[in-house]
Amino acid sequence: MEKLIVLGTGNAQAIHCYNTCFAMKKGEEYFLVDAGGGNGILSALDQASIPLEHIHHIFVTHAHNDHILGMVWMIRMIGTAMNKGTYKGNLNIYCHKELKDTIKTLTRLTVGKKFHKYFDDRMLFHIVKHKDQKEILGDLFTFFDIESTKEKQFGFSLQMEQGIKLAFPGDEPYHESLFPFIEGSDWLLHEAFCLYRDRDIFKPYEKHHSTVKDACQLAQQLNIPNLVLWHTEDKDIAHRQENYQKEGLAFYTGNLYVPQDQDILTF
Template identity: 25%
Template sequence: MRFFLIPILLMFVSPIFADVMRVTILGSGTPRPDINRFSQSILVEAGDEKLLFDAGRGATIRLSQAGINIKDINKIFLTHLHSDHTLGLPDLIMTGWIYQRSQELQIFGPAGTKDFVKNIKSAFFEDIKIRTVAPENHTLAGLSTSTTEIQEGLVYKKNGVEVIAFRVDHGGGVEHAFGYKIIYNKKVVVISGDTNYSDNLIKYAKNCDLLIHEIADAPLKVINNNAKVQGLMNYHTTPSEMAKVINAVNPKFTILTHILALGGISISEIHNKVLSSVNKDYRIEMAYDLMAIDIKENIQTYSIDYSNEK
């Protein structure tokens, strides 16, 4: 009789050691739907903590592809309330039932977050009502949330992990936009959120191990002849501004995400503009979905492989 070994492992994710901080880019895109670049979401794993920063479109899908059980996500930090950073939040809240989330989902965000979360639950009232009766008989525990509206400063501290919020300037009438600084085992990750050039970000990010920063660009002719594109450049960080940020911060590694490439400019062109403008040989890469970064003495990057096959 012959025996055949059938491969059933659909995903490879290396184990995390206690002294390692792992960052996974779940979404590196913009508000535009893109199967390869979902909207903004970043997972930070540090010791026993799994911290989600923003929850853009498709966050639960990318978490699943990264081998993360949704019930293990119980802390979300929102940079601001734009849709490309929050469309995945209703999914994360409601999917807690399916995965039997037992811990309260803690949501941290700017002013307006409490009403935002309350309105999500109101929008799903009919679904909630049906699922709490026979035959499903779910309890409300899986939907339990708490919301904290943050100010600049320390917003979370547990199990050796600190999360510090700092204000950034997203322009365009956005009054409350934040970046985050995460500290664990003497390693520092800084997430910009959406911002234009920010001296405050530079202050908080100085000499960090990993800087994850947004970027936007378009051909000069397009910028000069299109008022809408001009406005978008004012709300975001251009390659020349990004180079100034990197020169001032001096990060060990920079990842550029939320890649807003307009008017036909390519992602590689944006990358090269930044590389050619910094004042030394900094390590700078463009983010992609399911890019993982392990931060220890040396910073290593790799792609999370997954398969849709059953």
């Protein structure tokens, strides 16, 4: 992968930014991770100048609405492009076993048959299991179960062709059992529900999330040089980046990124 395009940075309740999802670019192709909670994914892709015709790989982490509902729109629009003959090749969807049925059911309940008729024909589901490895766009992905107690969820580590390693443990705090997948990473993409000082307001621990302080202490402990924080609240989004940087850099000495929607990170 060459670039990471941040399509959304907000948690499920965010209204001033889109739900957290992102795309990684390799050549002219894109690997999409989650699709957010609605048709905002289409606007996000349009703003980022990412053509649907160049998305042939999508990974869906889990079934929470702020990650999966945008898939209905992706399938509808790519199905439309397939019908018109403008979408070449297949759409590959990577997810755990239960999620396959959920995506299919949501789509069939809300989208006409002419759009989802390509299921298991040109819209192919690839079931990922714990420790599965798959080469996608020339880079090696290792998928892993994050051991969520809320909803079955998978993350991945990515060994890029150019030697860079990236780890994405989903939208919950890192567990020590995941160390083999995170160890030696150059980049960690980690959720940070809110500032530590605001923990009594947003109650991240009750929701199985972490704070900026927690995520930064973790990255410092694991000696990870580049940390990206997202999946946040959005109550003061105008000052979110400044405030999160200030708290985080008191605990982390690496490169700390608190992106806004549509920011681009280059590897």
